[in-house]
Amino acid sequence: MITTNDVAIVLFAYNRPKVTRNTIRSLQSALAALASAEPGAEKINIIVAIDGPRSNQDDQRAVAEVAQIAVSGLPDAEIHKGRVNRGLPAHLVETLDSVLGNEARRRVICIEDDVELSPSALLALLTASQVMQGEGYVIGAAPLHRDDSVEHQALLLDRRAHAVASDFLRTYIRTFSLDGAEREGAYGGRDHEGIFRWSTAVATKAGVAKPTGTSQDRMRELAWRIGQVQLVGLPTRMVRHRGYWGQHNTPWYALRTGQLWQRLDQRPWEGIKEEVVRALTERGPITPR
Numbered sequence: 001m002i003t004t005n006d007v008a009i010v011l012f013a014y015n016r017p018k019v020t021r022n023t024i025r026s027l028q029s030a031l032a033a034l035a036s037a038e039p040g041a042e043k044i045n046i047i048v049a050i051d052g053p054r055s056n057q058d059d060q061r062a063v064a065e066v067a068q069i070a071v072s073g074l075p076d077a078e079i080h081k082g083r084v085n086r087g088l089p090a091h092l093v094e095t096l097d098s099v100l101g102n103e104a105r106r107r108v109i110c111i112e113d114d115v116e117l118s119p120s121a122l123l124a125l126l127t128a129s130q131v132m133q134g135e136g137y138v139i140g141a142a143p144l145h146r147d148d149s150v151e152h153q154a155l156l157l158d159r160r161a162h163a164v165a166s167d168f169l170r171t172y173i174r175t176f177s178l179d180g181a182e183r184e185g186a187y188g189g190r191d192h193e194g195i196f197r198w199s200t201a202v203a204t205k206a207g208v209a210k211p212t213g214t215s216q217d218r219m220r221e222l223a224w225r226i227g228q229v230q231l232v233g234l235p236t237r238m239v240r241h242r243g244y245w246g247q248h249n250t251p252w253y254a255l256r257t258g259q260l261w262q263r264l265d266q267r268p269w270e271g272i273k274e275e276v277v278r279a280l281t282e283r284g285p286i287t288p289r
Helices: 019-037 057-072 088-100 121-130 159-175 194-208 216-226 253-257 269-282
Strands: 007-013 044-049 078-081 107-112 115-118 137-140 153-159 232-235 238-239
Touching: 007 019, 007 057, 007 088, 019 057, 019 115, 019 121, 044 057, 044 088, 044 137, 044 253, 057 078, 078 238, 078 269, 088 115, 088 153, 088 159, 088 216, 107 121, 121 137, 121 153, 121 269, 194 216
Parallel strands: 007 044, 007 107, 044 078, 137 232
Antiparallel strands: 107 153, 115 238, 137 153
16 A cells, blocks of 8 residues: 655645646546545645736736645645745745645655656655655656656655755755845846856766756756665656756757657556556666666
8 A cells, every 4th residue: 555644745836827737637636546546545635826926017927826826626635825936946946845844745756847747756756755765865757868867847756855856955045045035037138057066066076967957956966876875766757758848958958858758658557557666676876877
């Protein structure tokens, strides 16, 4: 039986009503599949963490609409609304600090607002988590990329993985003034060259692979590699990224990276379960590089 009493689901959202609505619909299906397959499992706490709006009225209206969609689509969820736009790094750290500050919670499933989940996504992540040994791991809801990085759009991490990353992200935010509470749009206008130089020096000193970007995702992975956190991907795709328009994504980027052809695994859960358990049981020890 899958254990769920120490897990929370956090949906990170901001100002995209349409994609957020679609993500919530797929999350509803995944929750229903979990309840059907594991009727004895306890109900998982759900938090919708909405970053605050920027100062313009269009942004304020969009963020308010996202909050309404969250309340309607996930009526049992806790809705956390920011007052100002912090940007994803500060928003993520503050939210997960709060969620995992509850001693009863040891694991958290993080979902971004522009994805489609397979109905079996939650079942697969939770099953994989119960196969893992020890503390300090991150499980992506899709196979690892060629550079052994995880897909951040939907992942499960434990308390130690967050502790390792949060301290590093605070340094990243402070060093490059990336908190939107201090300067609107700070994260979007970050010093890419400066971050590349800084993170490359950190990675070289630690003897791990240097990051390939300047985003909070790449910085978290750098922290996880330094901290010897295990990075694991599911053997089959349980999440598909649909946010082709955004700060980091364009249709051309989706075409170049193959995201346009991502296909969710829609097989019955029992077949997926066997593959997940076998893959994680047989994978052997993972040494972050």
